[in-house]
Amino acid sequence: MKMTDIGSKVDPKFFKEHQQKLYKSLEDKHTTIEDIDSEDPLNSKMILNMGPQHPASHGVIRLVLQLRGETIEKTKIDIGYLHRGVEKIAENKTYQEFMPYTDRMDYLSPYGNNVALCLAVEKLADIEVPDRAQYIRMICSELARISSHLLWLGTMVMDAGAISFFIWTFREREKIYDIFDEVAGYRLTVSHSRIGGVANDLTDDAVARIKEFITTFPQELKDWHGLLDKNRIFIDRNKDVGILPTEKALDLGATGPVLRASGYGVDQRIINPYSKYAEVEFEVPTRMEGDNLARYFVRMEEMSESIRIIHQCFDKMPKGPIRTNNAKQAYPSKDEVYYSMEGMIHDFMMTDTGICPPAGKEVYHAIESAKGELGYFIQSDGTGHPWRLKVNAPSFRNLQVLEHILDGEMVADTVVIIGGIDPVMGEADK
Amino acid sequence: MGIESALGEGFLTTKVDALSNWARANAAWPMPMGLACCAIEMMAFAGPRYDASRFGSEVMRFSPRQSDVMIVAGWATYKMSHAIRRIWDQMPDPKWCIAMGACASTGGMHRCYGVVQGVDNFLPVDAYISGCPPRPDAVIHALMKIQDKIKTEHSVLLDT
Amino acid sequence: MSLDLNATLQKVVDGLSDNFSEDLIEVYESCGHTYFRIESTAIVQICEYLKKKHHFILLCDVLGTDRYSSEERFEVLYNLMNLRTQDRIFVKIRLNEENPTVQSVSSVWTAAGWNEREVYDMFGIWFEGHPDLRRVFMPEDYEYFPLRKEFPLLGIPGSIELPNTTPETE
Numbered sequence: 001m002k003m004t005d006i007g008s009k010v011d012p013k014f015f016k017e018h019q020q021k022l023y024k025s026l027e028d029k030h031t032t033i034e035d036i037d038s039e040d041p042l043n044s045k046m047i048l049n050m051g052p053q054h055p056a057s058h059g060v061i062r063l064v065l066q067l068r069g070e071t072i073e074k075t076k077i078d079i080g081y082l083h084r085g086v087e088k089i090a091e092n093k094t095y096q097e098f099m100p101y102t103d104r105m106d107y108l109s110p111y112g113n114n115v116a117l118c119l120a121v122e123k124l125a126d127i128e129v130p131d132r133a134q135y136i137r138m139i140c141s142e143l144a145r146i147s148s149h150l151l152w153l154g155t156m157v158m159d160a161g162a163i164s165f166f167i168w169t170f171r172e173r174e175k176i177y178d179i180f181d182e183v184a185g186y187r188l189t190v191s192h193s194r195i196g197g198v199a200n201d202l203t204d205d206a207v208a209r210i211k212e213f214i215t216t217f218p219q220e221l222k223d224w225h226g227l228l229d230k231n232r233i234f235i236d237r238n239k240d241v242g243i244l245p246t247e248k249a250l251d252l253g254a255t256g257p258v259l260r261a262s263g264y265g266v267d268q269r270i271i272n273p274y275s276k277y278a279e280v281e282f283e284v285p286t287r288m289e290g291d292n293l294a295r296y297f298v299r300m301e302e303m304s305e306s307i308r309i310i311h312q313c314f315d316k317m318p319k320g321p322i323r324t325n326n327a328k329q330a331y332p333s334k335d336e337v338y339y340s341m342e343g344m345i346h347d348f349m350m351t352d353t354g355i356c357p358p359a360g361k362e363v364y365h366a367i368e369s370a371k372g373e374l375g376y377f378i379q380s381d382g383t384g385h386p387w388r389l390k391v392n393a394p395s396f397r398n399l400q401v402l403e404h405i406l407d408g409e410m411v412a413d414t415v416v417i418i419g420g421i422d423p424v425m426g427e428a429d430k
Numbered sequence: 431m432g433i434e435s436a437l438g439e440g441f442l443t444t445k446v447d448a449l450s451n452w453a454r455a456n457a458a459w460p461m462p463m464g465l466a467c468c469a470i471e472m473m474a475f476a477g478p479r480y481d482a483s484r485f486g487s488e489v490m491r492f493s494p495r496q497s498d499v500m501i502v503a504g505w506a507t508y509k510m511s512h513a514i515r516r517i518w519d520q521m522p523d524p525k526w527c528i529a530m531g532a533c534a535s536t537g538g539m540h541r542c543y544g545v546v547q548g549v550d551n552f553l554p555v556d557a558y559i560s561g562c563p564p565r566p567d568a569v570i571h572a573l574m575k576i577q578d579k580i581k582t583e584h585s586v587l588l589d590t
Numbered sequence: 591m592s593l594d595l596n597a598t599l600q601k602v603v604d605g606l607s608d609n610f611s612e613d614l615i616e617v618y619e620s621c622g623h624t625y626f627r628i629e630s631t632a633i634v635q636i637c638e639y640l641k642k643k644h645h646f647i648l649l650c651d652v653l654g655t656d657r658y659s660s661e662e663r664f665e666v667l668y669n670l671m672n673l674r675t676q677d678r679i680f681v682k683i684r685l686n687e688e689n690p691t692v693q694s695v696s697s698v699w700t701a702a703g704w705n706e707r708e709v710y711d712m713f714g715i716w717f718e719g720h721p722d723l724r725r726v727f728m729p730e731d732y733e734y735f736p737l738r739k740e741f742p743l744l745g746i747p748g749s750i751e752l753p754n755t756t757p758e759t760e
Binding site: 013014015052053054059060080081082083084085086088089100101103104107108151166167170171173174177187188189425426 | 463464465466467469470471473474477478479492504505507509510512513514516517539540541542543544545562563565
Binding site: 014015016017018020021022025079080083085087088089092123124250251252253255264266271272361362363364366373375377379387388390392396397399400404429430 | 620621622623625647648649650651653655656669673676678680699700701703704705712722724725726727729731736737741743751
């Protein structure tokens with residue numbers, strides 16, 4: 001018996017047309033199970049609305065699940081609960097003004113987003129970035145990747161039942177917050193990268209803190225590995241759950257750790273080395289299984305690779321300027337602004353008009369953020385504002401995968417699978 | 431003087447209001463309406479360093495039926511506002527609301543078509559926190575302000 | 591038209607101009623990526639051809655742009671990636687303002703599903719043959735397409751409802 005006419009059985013309180021279409025679309029989704037004995041509760045069907053406010057949903061995402069007993073038959077995901085229209089905002093801002101908005105897209109690893117926008121604009125306007133700035137960007141992006149993966153680890157293991165992990169990972173996250181506080185002046189939304197360089201150099205205190213972090217963190221990581229790798233409860237919760245085969249992953253457009261856990265080692269840092277990633281050595285962790293446990297291993301190994309990259313960056317980082325010296329392309333340093341007339345005029349011009357890339361040019365630049373391929377597509381019309389700016393958000397692509405891999409799983413595994421996909425809704429919803 | 435001298439050692443008298451307000455103020459369980467970036471700072475607020483349990487608020491209840499203070503953390507879009515209001519309506523009285531961060535307070539930097547310019551358009555807000563996102567200390571400050579507010583309420587004697 | 595292309599991309603250009611000479615309008619390069627502008631009617635055949643013959647198996651993104659011109663106002667770009675040679679190309683079509691409709695490529699890559707829904711939500715471009723074309727971000731009751739240039743940044747007042755602030759009695 002096919003469950004029909006769900007729309008008439010529910011009583012939506014708001015956005016009625018939206019809800020009806022959502023339920024209709026759930027009905028239309030292909031299903032193979034036909035014969036149901038409705039007397040048996042384990043066989044009867046129900047529609048479960050999960051979210052948009054749910055403790056385990058990592059943000060405001062709504063899942064409409066059709067259950068048969070405890071098995072999920074079909075899933076529809078409703079996103080957009082955080083949609084504010086950053087692409088529309090971008091068309092009304094200069095390139096530099098838009099940067100704080102990128103912090104609030106993937107708010108778990110803001111630095112990576114800043115760098116992604118800067119790299120795209122620099123490619124568009126042909127701006128050279130000094131070496132030291134590129135290394136500072138790399139160090140901070142890798143720290144941001146660790147901080148994002150730490151939040152994933154804490155919440156995902158908490159979803160699987162272990163509360164104390166959240167507290168341990170947050171203790172480490174607080175250290176990274178302190179580093180960013182020292183580097184950029186703010187804990188979470190850093191906005192430290194600038195078009196043409198970075199805002200300010202790393203202070204000695206910041207360098208000392210980062211160095212201390214990268215020496216103590218591997219031990220923590222080892223302890224967590226020791227606790228989880230052979231943990232029966234954790235493995236039973238995650239093994240063979242949410243399996244995504246390689247072909248399906250490619251067809252669905254998965255990216256980042258989700259794709260790498262499915263056996264395809266695509267990493268933008270390797271295939272399109274931006275900044276100085278070509279000059280450091282690191283591995284791209286890849287697993288073949290495609291289940292949630294594989295995603296756990298990929299992300300854990302990525303954290304130790306990040307530590308490795310930061311070590312190498314410190315070895316290779318040269319001394320020198322941190323921003324390009326061309327006043328048409330980047331903000332002048334504060335010393336110039338305060339003590340010279342030209343500096344002040346240039347600062348004013350940069351704020352007022354900003355960088356004007358050549359008209360009619362299009363650019364796409366992708367970086368490997370913590371969640372996957374984060375790309376910025378920019379069309380320029382010759383003014384200081386982008387004509388069109390499109391964010392290719394990895395969470396958006398991975399959420400589409402989620403809609404397909406939930407079918408056929410048990411309802412209790414839903415939260416673990418969401419944890420394994422690790423979406424950030426601020427980014428997916430734009 | 432008065433009744434306390436008649437009762438002897440081991441008794442103290444107080445107003446029912448003062449007692450219930452004291453109890454409420456020190457067990458204000460938050461309903462974390464974590465929407466965006468502020469939610470991450472709200473986690474830090476409950477986390478080990480800032481330790482909201484010193485104020486009796488460590489119990490984040492995701493069920494509206496069990497919570498007293500709703501912390502709206504992040505920008506509220508029009509699509510989400512209905513869900514927020516429904517959860518607010520489901521919370522039992524007495525209840526308080528904190529608008530955490532610039533976006534929840536005024537719309538903040540997100541001045542665009544999707545975002546409600548301030549959650550006070552559809553919620554009665556008791557405390558606003560500035561910052562984008564506010565530091566966890568600021569959330570604790572707002573919580574203390576809410577506690578002060580709770581302590582001055584007259585819920586039993588006055589029929590309001 | 592002289593382009594400095596690597597071997598894979600040169601093969602793509604040759605293959606497309608051999609097989610789809612009538613549909614290929616323009617090939618150009620911008621900031622290191624190659625863009626192919628084609629007729630909108632041939633999008634599905636060309637995408638299938640690129641996937642089967644040139645191994646562009648990963649669809650990274652579908653995006654729309656509004657050129658705000660009287661003719662061929664909307665553009666849809668398909669961001670494709672060849673994972674063997676790690677080349678990225680953009681396939682571009684243009685659509686007119688009245689009734690912008692194009693065939694959906696979700697039969698070629700399932701990944702196009704949500705991306706096309708996003709383009710529909712933001713620009714109102716209709717994708718024929720899409721299995722589930724609903725708005726993805728805005729509620730279905732919403733009438734406007736926000737990323738069109740004439741749409742104001744602050745939205746249209748009253749076009750979207752706020753919740754009732756007096757709770758209904760149950």
